[in-house]
Amino acid sequence: MTDLILHALDQGLLTLTLNRPDKLNALNAEMYRQLGERLMAAEQDPQIEVILITGGSSCFSAGNDLHDFLDNPPEDREHPVFRLMRVVLGLRKPLIAAVNGPAIGIGTTLLLHCDQVVVSKGAKLRMPFAPLGLCPEFGSSLLLPRLLGHVRAARLLLGNEALNGQQAVDWGLASEVHEDGDACLEAARALARRWQRMPQEALRISKELLKAGDREVLAAVVERESRCFIERLKTVEARAALQALVQR
DSSP: OOOSEEEEEETTEEEEEEOOGGGTTOBOHHHHHHHHHHHHHHHHOTTOOEEEEEOOSSOSBOOBOHHHHHHSOOOSTTSHHHHHHHHHHTOOSOEEEEEOSEEETHHHHGGGGSSEEEEETTOEEEOOTGGGTOOOOTTHHHHHHHHHOHHHHHHHHTSOOOEEHHHHHHTTSOSEEESSHHHHHHHHHHHHHHHHTSOHHHHHHHHHHHHHTTHHHHHHHHHHHHHHHHHHHTSHHHHHHHHHHHHO
16 A cells, blocks of 8 residues: 655654645545544654655645545545544644645645745645635634734635635734745644753643643534535536536
């Protein structure tokens, strides 16, 4: 079986790399399963202190694999995509993302749950749910308005606008921007190393406290969005939009 999620542990820093470059790291069910299992194992491994997720130097993720969603749509919340969401919501260890190139759909909504997001100038964040006949997922309908205000959140979730790396920093969706993918990944690793030098249990408790106020509400929103997303995938509107994009 192809290792769709590369993993490298170096002195307490675990780097997870999305590894489907021929499909721009589009996520299918097996990829969601592997990523969820890697993150769950990392949470339980005492050797691992900080987790870094990247898509490599050219592309973070093109989002959901549309062929996979059309042929094998998730039918309940036990699908690997929803199990991955629950794993991410429960992470105590710091999660840092290094983003270059496209970060589409869940490639962007995943970033809302990272503790730091480092981007390149060439990053492109976009959430085309409405144009595809779908709806927001992974808590984005709650988190984006809180982070950006309703107007900017609507521009992204309803208007399908894209943000480049500098705009993502300016809007507060990323912490720092760098010239290219290599510099972005290097900076993310340097940030992870700085966090590793801190008392680790204090870091985890601090993360829990930062997220405690939203935990129950966010979990409920993610569940509601997931149910809506499953139903939307069954509609004629969504299937027609997805088929048209696949054929293009």
